[in-house]
Amino acid sequence: MENEALNKGEEPVQGYVRIPLSILEIATGVIVLAILSWYVVQAYHLPKPFNSTDVGAGGFPLLVAIGTGIATISMIGLAVARHMGKMGQADSRWRRPLFVLIVALLLVGQAVTFETLGVYLCVALFSAAIMVAAGERRILHVLGVSIGLVAFVYVVFALALNVVFP
Known part of the structure; x- marks a missing residue:
């Protein structure tokens, strides 16, 4: 077993936590989406700009939240596909x-x-x-x-x- 690990270029390591990366990405993504939803609500309540061409106090946080939300949903989608076996599997190892x-x-x-x-x-x-x-x-x-x-x-x-x- 150790020789197989060494042939793949991996070092046999004792005492680490091993989590499937797809599961970790899905769980983290769900947490990030929950935090983003709170963030969007808070940003939405910030004052509107006086000038119609200005972004305003809440505009930039909303743009950040939308961009982060799109990236997070993409990460969750790829993680689900990876977990269902349509892509390569990987593990996250925490030593x-x-x-x-x-x-x-x-x-x-x-x-x-x-x-x-x-x-x-x-x-x-x-x-x-x-x-x-x-x-x-x-x-x-x-x-x-x-x-x-x-x-x-x-x-x-x-x-x-x-x-x-x-």
Whole structure:
């Protein structure tokens, strides 16, 4: 059995969680669609533009939601086709499922604390925490990426788009 795995170019690995990729994509897609529906309702309640040619406060979030919804529905459709055997099957292997859960919780925590911590501090702290939880141990990489992300967000949003964050 191990020789077969080695012949396919795969390493035999012990202690990982293995989930069919099609099932994971369907489950994730359904969750994303549920979140998108809430997002669309919230975006729809934002103020309409005063100028008929303007996108307005709710226009951009609606465009993002529609684009993401189309991509998510496409992903679910392909996953269903793959699961029914019309396309190749693949597995998702999580060697450190506890760390995957920790990173997912950190991403949720980041979304929840954006307003309280402020965007720049939140991006800096959570990007560093996510990198450490994902296994990065080189402190210069953690600091460099965190500072680089904050600088990127500042340049793009504050300087280029003139968006003021809390």
